[in-house]
Amino acid sequence: MAPILSVRDLEKTYDGGFQALKSVSLDIQQGEVFALLGPNGAGKTTLISTICGLVRPTSGSIHVCGHDALSEYRAARQMIGLVPQEMPTAPFEMVGDTVAFSRGLFGMKPDPARIESILKDLTLWDKRNNPIMALSGGMKRRLLVAKALAHEPKILFLDEPTAGVDVELRHDMWRIVGELKNKGVTIILTTHYIEEAEEMADRVGVINKGEIILVEEKAELMRKLGRKLLSLSLTEPLSDIPGSLAHYDLKLEDEGRSLVYTYDTQADRTGITSLLTDLSQAGVRFHDLQTDQSSLEDIFVGLVSQG
Amino acid sequence: MNFEAIKVIYLTEMARTRRTIMQSIISPVISTVLYFVVFGAAIGSRISEVDGVSYGAFIVPGLIMLSLMTQSLSNASFGIYFPRFTGTIFEVLSAPVSFLEITVAYVGAAATKSILVGLIILITASFFVPLEIQHPVWMAAFFLLTAITFALLGFIIGIWADNFEKLQFVPLLIVTPLAFLGGSFYSINMLPEIWQKITLINPVVYLISGFRWSFYGQADVSLWLSLLATTIFLGGSLAVVHWIFKTGYRLKA
Numbered sequence: 001m002a003p004i005l006s007v008r009d010l011e012k013t014y015d016g017g018f019q020a021l022k023s024v025s026l027d028i029q030q031g032e033v034f035a036l037l038g039p040n041g042a043g044k045t046t047l048i049s050t051i052c053g054l055v056r057p058t059s060g061s062i063h064v065c066g067h068d069a070l071s072e073y074r075a076a077r078q079m080i081g082l083v084p085q086e087m088p089t090a091p092f093e094m095v096g097d098t099v100a101f102s103r104g105l106f107g108m109k110p111d112p113a114r115i116e117s118i119l120k121d122l123t124l125w126d127k128r129n130n131p132i133m134a135l136s137g138g139m140k141r142r143l144l145v146a147k148a149l150a151h152e153p154k155i156l157f158l159d160e161p162t163a164g165v166d167v168e169l170r171h172d173m174w175r176i177v178g179e180l181k182n183k184g185v186t187i188i189l190t191t192h193y194i195e196e197a198e199e200m201a202d203r204v205g206v207i208n209k210g211e212i213i214l215v216e217e218k219a220e221l222m223r224k225l226g227r228k229l230l231s232l233s234l235t236e237p238l239s240d241i242p243g244s245l246a247h248y249d250l251k252l253e254d255e256g257r258s259l260v261y262t263y264d265t266q267a268d269r270t271g272i273t274s275l276l277t278d279l280s281q282a283g284v285r286f287h288d289l290q291t292d293q294s295s296l297e298d299i300f301v302g303l304v305s306q307g
Numbered sequence: 308m309n310f311e312a313i314k315v316i317y318l319t320e321m322a323r324t325r326r327t328i329m330q331s332i333i334s335p336v337i338s339t340v341l342y343f344v345v346f347g348a349a350i351g352s353r354i355s356e357v358d359g360v361s362y363g364a365f366i367v368p369g370l371i372m373l374s375l376m377t378q379s380l381s382n383a384s385f386g387i388y389f390p391r392f393t394g395t396i397f398e399v400l401s402a403p404v405s406f407l408e409i410t411v412a413y414v415g416a417a418a419t420k421s422i423l424v425g426l427i428i429l430i431t432a433s434f435f436v437p438l439e440i441q442h443p444v445w446m447a448a449f450f451l452l453t454a455i456t457f458a459l460l461g462f463i464i465g466i467w468a469d470n471f472e473k474l475q476f477v478p479l480l481i482v483t484p485l486a487f488l489g490g491s492f493y494s495i496n497m498l499p500e501i502w503q504k505i506t507l508i509n510p511v512v513y514l515i516s517g518f519r520w521s522f523y524g525q526a527d528v529s530l531w532l533s534l535l536a537t538t539i540f541l542g543g544s545l546a547v548v549h550w551i552f553k554t555g556y557r558l559k560a
Contacts, residue, residue: 088394
């Protein structure tokens with residue numbers, strides 16, 4: 001199936017000479033949740049802004065549902081809803097009015113029933129006649145989502161949807177994304193919270209210094225790059241790792257009370273069986289064991305620091 | 308054309324006027340009444356007639372023009388500056404709206420407001436002095452042209468300004484002096500000869516002269532020159548707006 005969004009060799013150099021995007025190519029499939037990860041200043045917002053028409057590309061092409069984002073900007077933009085990172089709102093406007101305004105901007109006839117259902121979905125219906133400045137931070141963020149959805153876009157961009165919000169709100173936002181995905185909306189979100197990508201995304205892209213350095217299915221990424229830790233709680237504390245176990249990647253932690261083995265899940269042999277045999281031969285006994293998979297965060301830090 | 312977008316931007320801008328009815332409509336009326344009291348009654352009683360028109364009536368076209376210019380300018384500049392300041396402009400720029408549509412909506416709303424103010428002042432003035440409008444079609448034409456031209460100029464200022472000081476700078480330091488010195492309250496024939504010549508550099512002279520002609524059939528400069536100057540002014544503003552949108556100046560990185 002043709003990608004719903006296709007970015008080819010996109011470059012952006014700002015007037016000051018700063019190159020924010022270096023030959024970025026990216027395909028987004030319909031219905032997926034794509035997380036774009038990257039540290040601050042990596043180019044996440046520039047990429048989104050360029051796709052949405054807020055920043056002019058220096059070179060390269062963007063196609064949205066087959067429409068060129070520059071020469072057919074009306075058709076392309078019609079497909080897209082954008083929730084920006086900052087929370088720009090007109091303080092004195094009414095909640096209901098501003099959502100209706102967003103719909104009108106996209107050339108769509110007023111549809112009060114539609115606006116009502118969007119506001120209800122985002123639990124803003126009770127606030128429809130309040131000025132925006134009376135809303136809390138979390139409500140404002142939901143309002144921005146409502147505005148972005150007012151014209152029924154096929155693709156929704158969420159730029160840092162949970163930056164600086166509390167845990168409850170973050171889970172709220174995750175729930176909203178889940179519901180939208182179920183309705184078939186393609187979602188592209190940027191974040192530097194790894195747990196967010198881990199929670200929501202189908203695929204993950206990592207951008208650093210204006211370059212996409214990796215695009216991978218999230219599960220595949222975790223499997224590929226994931227290292228697992230096996231922790232053994234020892235019955236008797238050890239002061240040193242016995243010489244017969246030196247060829248294993250072992251570390252003593254917790255004042256010698258636990259032994260940690262790092263292994264690669266991708267390897268043909270994890271070495272666990274032989275380790276356990278060697279341990280018992282060396283007379284090391286343990287009373288408990290657990291395994292931990294490295295998080296996306298560890299993977300991410302590893303990738304970015306390489307660059 | 309995305310007419311729906313033009314409609315919602317226009318109506319949202321007009322709704323802002325309703326919310327701020329005091330400063331949008333009432334305050335220009337009050338200041339106009341003050342002008343009448345000061346210039347018309349207090350000073351005007353000592354100046355009998357200007358070119359055969361009573362002084363009170365003579366200043367009406369100038370006063371309307373003055374309000375029309377300053378109102379168009381401030382409404383349009385604030386109308387586009389405020390969304391830039393709050394950041395809400397992103398929504399308009401990422402919507403399937405052409406630059407022409409954006410300009411028509413914002414400038415149209417600002418011009419509508421200033422025209423309303425101008426009409427209210429005209430009606431207010433009719434209570435103070437006997438008015439006659441000899442050439443109503445010309446009057447409407449100058450009225451519209453001036454409102455649109457200065458709204459365009461305001462739109463440009465609102466895009467150019469990157470702080471509130473700059474937003475105030477052009478209206479206060481350039482347009483208001485030009486309007487006062489452009490013959491709002493006097494005929495340029497009343498000036499010393501050298502100043503009569505210098506005054507002709509001021510584009511506002513042509514607007515006021517043409518507008519006053521449509522009322523009383525008397526002008527400082529010829530009607531066609533007035534019309535030409537106004538049209539050049541309008542064309543220049545349109546060219547700048549076109550350039551802004553072509554280059555994305557201050558709107559798109």
